Amino acid sequence: MAEETTDNDVGPPPAANGSAGDPSEVAALRDRLMRALAETENIRRQAERRAQDAHQYAITSFARELLQVVDNLGRALAAAEGDAGKVEGLIAGVSATDRVLNQILDRYGVKQVSALHQPFDPGKHEAVMQTDQTDQPPGRVVQVLEPGYTLHDRLLRPARVVVAKSPQTSAQPAEH
Numbered sequence: 794m795a796e797e798t799t800d801n802d803v804g805p806p807p808a809a810n811g812s813a814g815d816p817s818e819v820a821a822l823r824d825r826l827m828r829a830l831a832e833t834e835n836i837r838r839q840a841e842r843r844a845q846d847a848h849q850y851a852i853t854s855f856a857r858e859l860l861q862v863v864d865n866l867g868r869a870l871a872a873a874e875g876d877a878g879k880v881e882g883l884i885a886g887v888s889a890t891d892r893v894l895n896q897i898l899d900r901y902g903v904k905q906v907s908a909l910h911q912p913f914d915p916g917k918h919e920a921v922m923q924t925d926q927t928d929q930p931p932g933r934v935v936q937v938l939e940p941g942y943t944l945h946d947r948l949l950r951p952a953r954v955v956v957a958k959s960p961q962t963s964a965q966p967a968e969h
Contacts, residue, residue: 906941908952919951923958931959
């Protein structure tokens with residue numbers, strides 16, 4: 794923050810004592826002026842960055858809440874796929890809703906986190922389970938239970954995933 798100045802910090806103006814001013818006083822005043830201008834410019838830049846962040850991330854809570862709708866639509870589609878002959882209209886309607894909803898999210902900068910077959914990243918993924926019954930190397934995501942999402946470059950929700958672990962070797966010797 795800028796220092797508070799008092800009248801004690803500033804000497805009389807150069808013209809008040811009848812001289813053109815001491816060069817050191819002029820240099821000191823020039824230095825203070827340049828520092829004040831630099832401080833003002835820094836504050837302006839910070840305010841611009843804050844305003845840009847506020848504008849860019851204003852819908853964070855909205856987007857986080859909307860993800861529940863995306864999840865429910867996905868579950869409805871998955872459940873209805875088994876009885877496709879009976880519920881073709883339902884599937885078509887839910888599919889169209891899902892498509893439009895994802896287009897809207899994409900337009901506002903909400904992107905799905907890529908997780909399946911990726912190395913586990915605790916910054917993007919939440920491991921809810923491990924399994925050794927997979928052909929994937931240890932530390933890889935083998936199943937996505939709930940997709941994760943980002944808003945621009947910030948994580949809205951981590952992907953809930955199942956991660957491959959090393960096959961367990963028995964610590965006890967085999968009995969004869």
